Amino acid sequence: MVGLHDVAKLAGVSKSTVSRVMNNEYGVKKSTKEKVQKAIEQCGYVANQVARDLKSNKTHLIGVIVPRIASNATAGGLDGLSPVIELADKHVLLANSDQDNIKEIEYIKRFNQKRVEGILLYATHLDSALVDAIKQSDAPVVLVGQDGSLFNIPSLIYDDISVGFTAGKRLIDAGATNIGFIGVNSQDIAVDQCRYQGLTQYLQHAKQTSPLFHSRGEFSIESGFQQTKQLLIDWPKLDGLFCATDRIAIGALKAIAESKKIAGKDIKVLGVGNDELSQVCSPSLSTFNYAFDLTGKKAAQMLLELIHNKQSEVSKMVMGFESIERESC
Amino acid sequence: MVGLHDVAKLAGVSKSTVSRVMNNEYGVKKSTKEKVQKAIEQCGYVANQVARDLKSNKTHLIGVIVPRIASNATAGGLDGLSPVIELADKHVLLANSDQDNIKEIEYIKRFNQKRVEGILLYATHLDSALVDAIKQSDAPVVLVGQDGSLFNIPSLIYDDISVGFTAGKRLIDAGATNIGFIGVNSQDIAVDQCRYQGLTQYLQHAKQTSPLFHSRGEFSIESGFQQTKQLLIDWPKLDGLFCATDRIAIGALKAIAESKKIAGKDIKVLGVGNDELSQVCSPSLSTFNYAFDLTGKKAAQMLLELIHNKQSEVSKMVMGFESIERESC
DNA sequence: TTGAAAGCGGTACCAC
């Protein structure tokens, strides 16, 4: 591969001069500049950014770690954050942890070796090993989706307790009295714990009751379907169901339909996320809208600020949500 | 930031020795090794990959350019390709071209500066400027979604003509005789042109007729809805509709429902992509399944091979598809 | 206005 040296030889000047031309610096005679530019053209010289990065001690790299790509939260987030990063003249180094806690930590280390300038971590859990890894990271880390502020980790989270609380209100207002919750796994504080907690708080507050159950499964339609099939048998009086995600809720809708009950009438159902699926299914799903792309954008902005100032002005940012009224509740 | 030099000083050895320990090389006395490792621990040394990359002239970087993330083809593709790239001990440098032709070319150049080892390009078009940029690229490029084999660009494509052909057959077999097509924009050879061409071929072949129309819009539900609303007025005899994507088809379904016709009975509708939406909507959408994640995996494998052998064994790979029978056709 | 040379942080060859 042709380097600065080759161009210099070809143009009959020194490396320094070629470098100056490449970087548009002042103080190069017009004629030499043109000579050099011609030489650059001629041998198709492309500056080696790796060498530049080494010299300048800046890589312009932002590491982004996600549990998987094909999810609304992450795909939308990536679409939101990428323009911000591009505008800051940086690049996205993407890692798919595939929901694997070990890999998450592994990537934080690898990214530090790669000398990324910052890391955006989409998390589905937050244990002490992960906290440690984040603390060890030289590059600043912004956590998305889980609250790390207790550990002094700048975080961008959704107002999950509030969503649960509001869900309780919506279900009660719609006339439900026997309300259950389907979550994911207990390690996911935000999605499983907080949403349940919020629901519980409202039921206590308004009716001095508690949710009938806290079932758990995966983030899938199928999982929602299977769980609900059983839950309908176990809890015949169930008339309100809050599902931690829209996909779970859509599975629930299907199970309810099969049981000859009518979702939205016999059983009110609520999801979270405003997945596109929720407006297409029938009955259409009442849910909560999260602005995933905006979250990605804000997270990127927060990280960039952190990179510049070495200290964040905001240590925790809570994203709002919007109630979406449809047929199921 | 602490470097090899600092560790060496702290351990009272030379840089070379520290380097040997870092790379687990033979021929280091056990005691020195331990001494060095302690020093590494002590000052929290993390190898600078940028320097290594410069020295070894390898970045372990694979550039991936996509038109946007939040689409089944790209999100699924990314989930498919990332494990392959990880297994090859490389990283994904992600760029979102946001459907912008200029940016696509820009990123190919930037990636070459970054000295990526190869580029995966998810394309929605292929004009001569893009072909040139690919030709100029030092890093090998694999094209996904458009056929660049005529220009000697290794490509991974879907069998779009065949899909169109099969769509024709499915619609005719279901009893449709007045068949229309909704595509995207004419620059998208694969999605717009090929699928239409295949449909046309079957209609010619089986009935010596042609599609009633070739309408065009965007990749969205709304666009499908708006177009279909008008098309139903313009073509009252329409009884078969092939849509270039599932989202367009779902919009069409909605327009048909509003017109008091029954999709699947009065008008047979077919989409492409087997979007999750298509099994949730009602009537559920008959479509074609594309294995997006497998495509990503294959594309990554093809690129890795190209990187190793400097020459591809396969210059073009055509992914198959699967007919999905549901209610709409 | 231009060139020589040091150095970014490693690796690898060659001596000792």
Add this chain to the structure above:
DNA sequence: GTGGTACCGCTTTCAA
């Protein structure tokens, strides 16, 4: 076994 040193490709003083 270990240390010295050249070098990867560029930027950036410092002199000329």
